[in-house]
Amino acid sequence: MDIKKCVVLGAGTMGGGIAQLLAQNGIETVLTDVRGDIVQGALNKIKKGLAARVEKGKMTEEESAGILSRISGTTGLEAAAGCDFVIEAVLEDVSLKKEIFSKLDSITRQDVILATNTTACSLSEIASAVKNPDRVIGMHFFNPPVVMKLVEIMPALQTSPQTVERTRAFAESLGKEPVVTLKEGVAGIASRVLAALLNEAVWVLEEGIGSAADIDKAMKMGANQPMGPLELIDLIGIDIHLAKTETLYSKLGDARYRPCYLLKKMVAAGYLGRKSGKGFYDYSQIPPVPTKL
Ligand SMILES: NC(=O)c1ccc[n+]([C@@H]2O[C@H](COP(=O)([O-])OP(=O)(O)OC[C@H]3O[C@@H](n4cnc5c(N)ncnc54)[C@H](O)[C@@H]3O)[C@@H](O)[C@H]2O)c1
Incomplete structure (x- = not known):
């Protein structure tokens, strides 16, 4: 699968960590939030975390600089245009997520998977906001996303088997151990x-x-x-x-x-x-x- 560029929506606890994980795996990543200072705060946090790893000898200066060069920050959703995969990690509010997915529908290419990191919002309800809901899926990372091995991949009622398989392969390419739920539950297994x-x-x-x-x-x-x-x-x-x-x-x-x-x-x-x-x-x-x- 050829995923070169991703957008992560929401620069909070999870979004910042997911953006770092993607950049660490060579993916050009755009991190977005509603305000520039929130995005900047998340970028500073990533920078500080990487600097600490360099100091402890766990990473070289070059590796850290390479990761940082692959992450950019912005506000708004327009950055999703031209991306190959979208991961949404905004507040746990189904109305907000539906509103965002409905906008993403017209901004992104139709072959782009729209993944949500929701813990317990209805995936099928989020998917209902999109014209082609078979490309919507739950991709549930654990905190901190860079460290935790598990990613729960959770299909909505409308998700196609191709979307499930592409998401599973993507999670594996990030060094994760995915578990795919057989159907949507109220939340993931863990x-x-x-x-x-x-x-x-x-x-x-x-x-x-x-x-x-x-x-x-x-x-x-x-x-x-x-x-x-x-x-x-x-x-x-x-x-x-x-x-x-x-x-x-x-x-x-x-x-x-x-x-x-x-x-x-x-x-x-x-x-x-x-x-x-x-x-x-x-x-x-x-x-x-x-x-x-
Ligand atoms: N924190 C965890 O341990 C954890 C673990 C797994 C999944 N999740 C899920 O991940 C999602 C995010 O959780 P979090 O803990 O990172 O929350 P958080 O509150 O730390 O961050 C959410 C971010 O979303 C931003 N946001 C709000 N509206 C937005 C919009 N329209 N566009 C872009 N950004 C917007 C907020 O400004 C905030 O920075 C939730 O759905 C949550 O259930 C959280």
């Missing part, structure tokens, strides 16, 4: 299974059965997990995890995804996790209110 597991860990904390540290220790030592579930929620972002479980709960109506009230309280209080914000470990240091049975 997101769905993981959300239930992570949610259960919060319930165990909420019920006062174990401390955050012991819940994570139990899952690391007893289930061979590389990271504890609460540590992982902190890394993903408590607000992002909450939004995901709320979506799964509303779409599946299954109690396994009912978000724990503790999550809502923590988000309302500004406990956002990630590396900088307070997370489950800060929370668990707040002494519980004594209860009498």
Whole structure:
């Protein structure tokens, strides 16, 4: 397959990482967002990350310069004209994604695959915004896209087998290990299974059965997990995890995804996790209110 130039829409956490991955694999990449300062911020972040790798001896100056020379930034969607593959990674909002896909329909060549990195928006609904929906597909990267090996390739109802195969081959050419879902689910396999597991860990904390540290220790030592579930929620972002479980709960109506009230309280209080914000470990240091049975 001859994919020489790609556009990545959305220069946030995922879009920036996907753009870097593509450029690292020799693809000319255009990164776009709604504002120039957002694009510039993403380009600066990529530059800083590469400089750190050069400093650690993991990459040469020339390799880093080559990667940076293949990424350009802009605003608007016009950059999609002349591209061979589109990856959309804008906010998780199905109306916004449909609006963008409808515009891309007239900007791009008809043989260009339009991939969305959505976690849980309906792929078939996004595809419905395009005249030729068999070229729309879910291509779900994991954070950080440069490091994580898995890419879930998720066909919509309308996606053609050719689009699936071309996307799978493209993911492999990027050094990824694709998994192709047999049909569209509410989210990909990893997101769905993981959300239930992570949610259960919060319930165990909420019920006062174990401390955050012991819940994570139990899952690391007893289930061979590389990271504890609460540590992982902190890394993903408590607000992002909450939004995901709320979506799964509303779409599946299954109690396994009912978000724990503790999550809502923590988000309302500004406990956002990630590396900088307070997370489950800060929370668990707040002494519980004594209860009498
Ligand atoms: N963060 C993750 O761990 C993760 C993992 C897999 C998939 N996803 C999915 O990837 C997508 C992006 O997630 P994210 O975490 O990078 O979000 P983010 O909030 O970090 O970035 C989204 C970007 O989209 C931009 N945007 C909004 N409207 C736009 C438009 N019209 N044109 C171009 N850009 C626009 C925003 O300005 C923002 O910079 C979502 O669909 C999300 O569900 C996220």
